[in-house]
Amino acid sequence: MFDTFDFLNLVLDTITDHIAVIDDQGTIIYVNKSWIDFGLSNGIPENTEWVGVNYFDACAPRDGAEELSVKSDIEDVINGKTRSFYHEYPCHSPTEKRWFQMRVNALEFDKSRIVIIDHSNITERKIAEEQALYLSRIDSLTGLSNRRHFDDFLTDEWKRCIRSQMPITMAMIDIDFFKHLNDSSGHHAGDECLETISDIMKEFAKRPSDVCARYGGDEFVIVYGNSAMDESLVLMLKLMDTIRKKEIPNPDSPISSNITVSIGLATAYPDIDSTEEDIIKAADTLLYKAKDGGRDHIEFATI
Structure with a gap:
């Protein structure tokens, strides 16, 4: 029971982090419910199919020096140059300030290399840091x-x-x-x-x-x-x-x-x-x- 795909999928769907898994070509092979729900709440159409599309084409920004650097760092994990990558970034909506952290980690499975991309909301921490910085000045x-x-x-x-x-x-x-x-x-x-x-x-x-x-x-x-x-x-x-x-x-x-x-x-x-x-x-x-x-x-x- 506890080692079935349905059970593991249910566990991943209860995680509040937005998780995507990509293969060594950058193709998305899995996203959890939080990933889908975040897309829906930010204007992504309900019938959007994530699995099978290229991660960079679907959701990674491609303009600006910082965005290109992030893309290069993720590709380094995909290509085995590094095992992991960490990045914090703003993702503000029209109504609120938001920050997220991205963790990118690779693993070998069934003689294939896959990469897990985890986005978690760090808004409360960033607001507290901004307030502390403000008070210090x-x-x-x-x-x-x-x-x-x-x-x-x-x-x-x-x-x-x-x-x-x-x-x-x-x-x-x-x-x-x-x-x-x-x-x-x-x-x-x-x-x-x-x-x-x-x-x-x-x-x-x-x-x-x-x-x-x-x-x-x-x-x-x-x-x-x-x-x-x-x-x-x-x-x-x-x-x-x-x-x-x-x-x-x-x-x-x-x-x-x-x-x-x-x-x-x-x-x-x-x-x-x-x-x-x-x-x-x-x-x-x-x-x-x-x-x-x-x-x-x-x-x-x-x-």
Whole structure:
């Protein structure tokens, strides 16, 4: 009973993974119920006959470097160059994000080589990984990028600007007399201020080549890839004005009854003899110059 074909077929049909078996020519010789059901739920006609058709013609993508690489790796298993192959890939539908893992393994049976292709849904794991990665890059209070993500982003953007021979601009922003706000109104008011300032800053860094991050305490940074001084300076002046108009109370500030910021703005043209530390140091120096000059002020330079 338990070694009959019907029993083994029933076992395979209860497995939630999508399983196909192909011969050494790539022809499908078996698919389980989960494979068929997945096809039906994704627009494959109900009368589709899987057995007897070539696997690559039926379901393997053939365009793009990654797809061609996957096809080559599966063929290596078919041809005996390797015994197995593993691949993770997105397979999003119009209504949801989905990821799958493909395991390809070969075995010898009755003097013939057959290959088992197993697709399993790993969406829950991938979503958890994406969430963990997101949390590792985000400052929990402000929702901005954290220092770690900023460092990684700036390194990558610096290299990109070297390759493209384009400028990069960095603003280092400090809330004026933030300690006075904490001392007079309490840390809750300070946190609310940081959240409000962060929400404003997000509106000034929306391109893929931009990043806005909490650098530490009440200090923030904005990086504009592929941006020179003229356009970046306009944005920073508008940012300062937007913050003033928000009228966040800071009653004990020596320069204003509301929150203001000081900014150091530096533009660099990266080359192979420079590093991202150059623009960080320049923006930091300019920020302290703005603070020494009375605050609620911006200092800028191209280095």
